[in-house]
Amino acid sequence: MRKVAQGDQQAFSALYDALAPMVFGLVVRVLRDRAQSEEVTQEVMIDLWRQAARYEPTAGSVTTWAATIAHRRAVDRVRSAQAAADREHAQAAREHTTAYDEVAEQVETRLESEQVRRCLRGLTELQRQAVTLAYYRGLTYREVAQTLHTPLPTIKTRMRDGLIRLRDCMGVTT
Known part of the structure; x- marks a missing residue:
């Protein structure tokens, strides 16, 4: 050595x-x-x-x-x-869980969307238009009133009534 x-x-x-x-x-x-x-x-x-x-x-x-x-x-x-x-x-397990979570989330989102569409059909025409413009197009209440050629207080009332009906239809508890 x-x-x-x-x-x-x-x-x-x-x-x-x-x-x-x-x-x-x-x-x-x-x-x-x-x-x-x-x-x-x-x-x-x-x-x-x-x-x-x-x-x-x-x-x-x-x-x-x-x-x-x-x-x-x-x-x-x-x-x-x-x-x-x-x-x-461990990586494979994380990827598998992620894929499962993505699928579950997509299914849940699709089901909620279908329920929202069904509940929207239960509103009056003015309520549906006001809610759609405000929540799907991002318009303010004032812009919704101008778009629908309806007084602002009427839009506020229809929006409130429409949202209450949507909440009840969706089964949301306060």
């Missing part, structure tokens, strides 16, 4: 040949996927090359040190894959 820490490529080649099969075996037991295990094994071997100067012979053998790094890397890969799967599942 001292020679590997000094950048000796032949020493690393010998270390690679000695440890790579053990590292791969440990990683494949954790990941259960050969392709991912090969990737993680390569990452571990690169870590051994880069971190060779950190190796402490008093803390344990090179094999133990390599096995520890390999196990940690493999577990990290499993956790990363699980986190990604959890995020995808």
Whole structure:
């Protein structure tokens, strides 16, 4: 390991040949996927090359040190894959809920619109025209009176009576 820490490529080649099969075996037991295990094994071997100067012979053998790094890397890969799967599942659940909410909202809006149209048919002609101009076209009471050529007090009364009838027809409680 001292020679590997000094950048000796032949020493690393010998270390690679000695440890790579053990590292791969440990990683494949954790990941259960050969392709991912090969990737993680390569990452571990690169870590051994880069971190060779950190190796402490008093803390344990090179094999133990390599096995520890390999196990940690493999577990990290499993956790990363699980986190990604959890995020995808959560996103799918949010999208599904959103789609359901949009459909439910559209249905509710359509039903309310149909009920409003039905209730509007129950108003007198002047009430219906006044309500439609005020609430669907955004006209003021004064503009509604001018448009319908009707005195403002009459429009106010018809609007009030029409809105009360709409409220009752729609089943709105005050």
